[in-house]
Amino acid sequence: MHRRTKRRCAASCGVRLAVAAVHLIVVILFQSTTVQATCCQVPIGPEEIAWEQMFVTEWQGVCSCGVGTHRRVGALVTFWEPVAIIETVKDPYCLMTYGLDLTLGLEAPLLPGFLAGTHSDTGAQEDHSVFSQLHITFPDYLEASIEENDLRCHEVSQVNPAPYASENDPAWNDDTIAAAAYPETALAATLWTVSGGNTCKPDAVSSQDGQPIDALYWCMGAWGSTYPMSGHANNDEYITGNITVAARGIYMAARSGRILDTATNYCTALPMPMWLKSHFKLQPIRPTRKDFLIPIGLSPVVWSSGINPPGPCMDNFAWVLWRKRWCCQ
Numbered sequence: 001m002h003r004r005t006k007r008r009c010a011a012s013c014g015v016r017l018a019v020a021a022v023h024l025i026v027v028i029l030f031q032s033t034t035v036q037a038t039c040c041q042v043p044i045g046p047e048e049i050a051w052e053q054m055f056v057t058e059w060q061g062v063c064s065c066g067v068g069t070h071r072r073v074g075a076l077v078t079f080w081e082p083v084a085i086i087e088t089v090k091d092p093y094c095l096m097t098y099g100l101d102l103t104l105g106l107e108a109p110l111l112p113g114f115l116a117g118t119h120s121d122t123g124a125q126e127d128h129s130v131f132s133q134l135h136i137t138f139p140d141y142l143e144a145s146i147e148e149n150d151l152r153c154h155e156v157s158q159v160n161p162a163p164y165a166s167e168n169d170p171a172w173n174d175d176t177i178a179a180a181a182y183p184e185t186a187l188a189a190t191l192w193t194v195s196g197g198n199t200c201k202p203d204a205v206s207s208q209d210g211q212p213i214d215a216l217y218w219c220m221g222a223w224g225s226t227y228p229m230s231g232h233a234n235n236d237e238y239i240t241g242n243i244t245v246a247a248r249g250i251y252m253a254a255r256s257g258r259i260l261d262t263a264t265n266y267c268t269a270l271p272m273p274m275w276l277k278s279h280f281k282l283q284p285i286r287p288t289r290k291d292f293l294i295p296i297g298l299s300p301v302v303w304s305s306g307i308n309p310p311g312p313c314m315d316n317f318a319w320v321l322w323r324k325r326w327c328c329q
Contacts, residue, residue: 039094039101040286040313044085046141049320050283050291054081054145063328065154065267072154074328076266080281080293081149082142083158083259083323086249087135087286088242090315092167096286097137097318130233130241132317134172134249136164136258153262153327157269160257164249166231178230185227188218200225207297212277220247220277221297238315239304246282246319247296251275253321263324283320287313293322 056079063076085097093102138161146158166172171181179185200219203212207221218226223244224235229252233241253259254272261270263279281293288307308314 041099043099065328084321085137086246086319088132088245088317132245134166175228178228182229188227210295212296214276222299263326266326279324281322286318
């Protein structure tokens with residue numbers, strides 16, 4: 001991590017971390033059902049981010065941005081930067097980024113629409129799907145890094161870094177509500193059904209080379225379908241189901257303005273009504289930390305070994321979201 005980032009985080013990390021955690025605490029209605037959670041309560045720190053990935057910069061020539069006398073000339077570069085942490089958890093209200101278990105010692109409701117995730121199994125089960133709750137967090141050390149890159153690129157790339165917790169979102173817990181919130185779900189389902197999934201075969205092949213096809217937005221390579229935009233992944237393999245859910249979190253963050261596109265126009269960051277899969281990658285960080293970045297749709301055969309070992313964090317996953325950046329430095 002940059003030296004300035006470390007100094008800035010040292011001065012303000014504690015206060016901002018506490019504020020961010022408070023923002024994520026959902027309303028808990030007390031009743032007689034006690035939740036027994038196995039949340040991993042080890043906070044995710046800046047030393048766990050694969051910062052070395054951000055320092056790999058590709059130089060692409062000279063560029064200019066602005067209008068008239070306000071134009072500036074710079075060097076056109078591309079690199080990857082970490083922008084958020086996405087959690088896909090079996091245990092509701094388990095906020096691993098901050099090491100918080102909001103159900104610990106409390107009586108919390110297990111109502112329809114506030115569901116616990118499916119549990120890992122030693123083997124795949126047919127006709128079973130994976131369900132996980134989703135959290136999107138923006139810890140202080142990532143925001144500080146983004147601010148430095150914004151200065152480097154002369155643009156603002158983070159306008160709505162609002163944390164998200166799916167336990168309080170009916171659409172995440174109900175496929176019917178999710179389909180209403182994302183009207184293109186019906187079109188995607190039709191394309192998938194009519195073709196027998198064949199429309200996604202080109203994306204499945206291309207994704208194995210790290211080049212998912214953005215035009216096929218309803219496909220996620222070897223991970224299955226982008227839709228429904230809920231916590232239910234139509235996949236009976238637990239790790240694959242969880243990274244599918246995490247990728248849906250990227251789409252959700254893009255549409256809500258939490259994440260902007262920084263790889264289409266090198267002069268300014270843009271909103272994304274539809275996600276661009278090739279502009280994002282995921283780094284596994286819980287239960288096991290890995291230093292590699294996973295393109296959307298890459299087969300789990302390549303990267304999933306040892307990702308979910310037995311232990312206190314088992315079945316609760318955290319992924320660092322990496323975004324491609326194209327800027328006039």
